[in-house]
Amino acid sequence: MATTSATPGAPRSIDDLKELLCSDVKVKVAGIDVDGVLRGKFMSKDKFLAAAASEGFGFCSVIFGWDMHDSVYTRELAISNKENGYCDLLASIDLSTFRRIPWENNVPFFLVSFFDPKTSAPVCADPRGVLRKAVDNAATHGMECISGVEFEVRILIIMRCSEWTHEAFQYFNFKETPESAAQKRFTQLQPLTPGMHGYSLLRTQLNQEYFHALFDESLKFGIDIEGHHTETGPGVLETALAYTSAMRMADNAILYKFLAKSVGLKHGVLPSFMAKPWGNLPGCSGHIHVSLKDGEGRNAFSLSDVDRDRGRANAAFEDTRYLSQIGEYFLAGVLDGLPDVMPMLVPTINGYKRLVGGEAFWAPNAVTYGYDSRAASVRIISPPSVPPSATRLEVRVPGADMNPYFALSAIFQLGMRGITKQLKLTTPPISTYQSYPARKEVILLPGSLADATSAMMRPDSIAREVFGDDFVDHFGATREHEVRLWNAAVTNWEVERYLELA
Numbered sequence: 001m002a003t004t005s006a007t008p009g010a011p012r013s014i015d016d017l018k019e020l021l022c023s024d025v026k027v028k029v030a031g032i033d034v035d036g037v038l039r040g041k042f043m044s045k046d047k048f049l050a051a052a053a054s055e056g057f058g059f060c061s062v063i064f065g066w067d068m069h070d071s072v073y074t075r076e077l078a079i080s081n082k083e084n085g086y087c088d089l090l091a092s093i094d095l096s097t098f099r100r101i102p103w104e105n106n107v108p109f110f111l112v113s114f115f116d117p118k119t120s121a122p123v124c125a126d127p128r129g130v131l132r133k134a135v136d137n138a139a140t141h142g143m144e145c146i147s148g149v150e151f152e153v154r155i156l157i158i159m160r161c162s163e164w165t166h167e168a169f170q171y172f173n174f175k176e177t178p179e180s181a182a183q184k185r186f187t188q189l190q191p192l193t194p195g196m197h198g199y200s201l202l203r204t205q206l207n208q209e210y211f212h213a214l215f216d217e218s219l220k221f222g223i224d225i226e227g228h229h230t231e232t233g234p235g236v237l238e239t240a241l242a243y244t245s246a247m248r249m250a251d252n253a254i255l256y257k258f259l260a261k262s263v264g265l266k267h268g269v270l271p272s273f274m275a276k277p278w279g280n281l282p283g284c285s286g287h288i289h290v291s292l293k294d295g296e297g298r299n300a301f302s303l304s305d306v307d308r309d310r311g312r313a314n315a316a317f318e319d320t321r322y323l324s325q326i327g328e329y330f331l332a333g334v335l336d337g338l339p340d341v342m343p344m345l346v347p348t349i350n351g352y353k354r355l356v357g358g359e360a361f362w363a364p365n366a367v368t369y370g371y372d373s374r375a376a377s378v379r380i381i382s383p384p385s386v387p388p389s390a391t392r393l394e395v396r397v398p399g400a401d402m403n404p405y406f407a408l409s410a411i412f413q414l415g416m417r418g419i420t421k422q423l424k425l426t427t428p429p430i431s432t433y434q435s436y437p438a439r440k441e442v443i444l445l446p447g448s449l450a451d452a453t454s455a456m457m458r459p460d461s462i463a464r465e466v467f468g469d470d471f472v473d474h475f476g477a478t479r480e481h482e483v484r485l486w487n488a489a490v491t492n493w494e495v496e497r498y499l500e501l502a
Helices: 014-020 045-052 127-140 178-183 208-220 246-266 325-340 404-421 430-435 449-457 462-467 469-488 492-498
Strands: 026-032 038-044 057-060 088-101 107-115 144-154 167-174 225-230 237-241 270-272 286-293 369-371 378-381 392-395
Touching: 014 045, 026 045, 026 088, 026 127, 038 045, 038 246, 045 088, 107 127, 127 144, 127 246, 127 404, 144 237, 144 246, 144 404, 208 225, 208 237, 208 246, 237 246, 246 270, 246 404, 286 325, 286 404, 325 378, 325 392, 325 404, 325 449, 325 462, 369 430, 404 462, 449 469, 462 469
Parallel strands: 026 107, 144 167, 369 378
Antiparallel strands: 026 038, 057 088, 088 107, 144 286, 167 270, 167 286, 225 237, 286 392, 378 392
């Protein structure tokens, strides 16, 4: 069963690759670090072809030994450290990821995955490798992972990447450059447009060149878009990406961030995928829609023809009546493991501030689910609101600052665990709690990165069960590093609150 979707025109052999690059002199390559930052370089065509024809090329392991600002982790980790001399990893070129970068003179571009050069084993913390394991796990059970991403950004962009599942990111857009933002110390930044104007046709008349370039350059870059509009908030856009396989979706999502920031630089715009830039406004979400295809290409979450009219008689609750038994097991698996994988969905200090408002801000902070409920952590999207073929789950916990590879991995691994263990739903849908607020069974998600990391790193955590100790120990330590830096920081809020009166 196919577990990935090659880009249009991707070479299938080295001979195809040589012909594809016949008029080029250089190639750009990149891998992804644990924070979802692209790390790459240019290579001469000859060196690239030699690497593609072999196992790969050397790439410094330090990208797994430092944080997003290139500061070495407080506690040295196994992949890259002083003892091993920050040795090279093996970067293996994925020919199926071929694209050309339209805003860089159509230079050819490929993504890489990282392996241990001594053992040829995948690097435990390589985001593409982690998702590959999740996709392969589903494939062993005859399932293909289908997904999409929505980004909300200020400028806000949401990506919808699937007919049945997508990731949605929101992001802010500021009328700033990296230099002007740094000079202002990242305060008093000017939004691209003022006011709260979701789905506004008028606001897109401002900054038209930038708005249209995001759409047009995406298509040229191999990222299909289904929709593109403003969202509620100053300078917020939403972009819906067309659905595809989980690995291609994660690639598209990470590369859309790269595209938005690159296009922004050319137009004097600074897009931000930070989850909660302003305390008094809704944050930027990273909603993920997921489903599975069975061996016959059918949506495994949809009902059989027999049950489609009246729903499934043995559904645990009315909300899951039009979700298949496999879909219900998948949902139960996600809910069961959600508290233990929160750093994979919400990886930053700031991301948890987006969840403070809970369902009031459509940013759920509890283990909840419900039919077509944007207040729940997992929204069931099924008939009668959509056709059976579009049945899916939307995980609404992540923010736009998520690493899409880790977030998708967490959801699919938890869901497949639910299927293999045939887990049952043990709690009623969110509507029960909304109707009877005195009920106390609802489980709150960790409220900070520190608490979330502690839960993930417990010896008996579900994260260790599905991802293994090597990954949890490495990624967990990187999150402890973030917490340590935050605990040492003195914020403007503290100074304004305590300097005079304490």
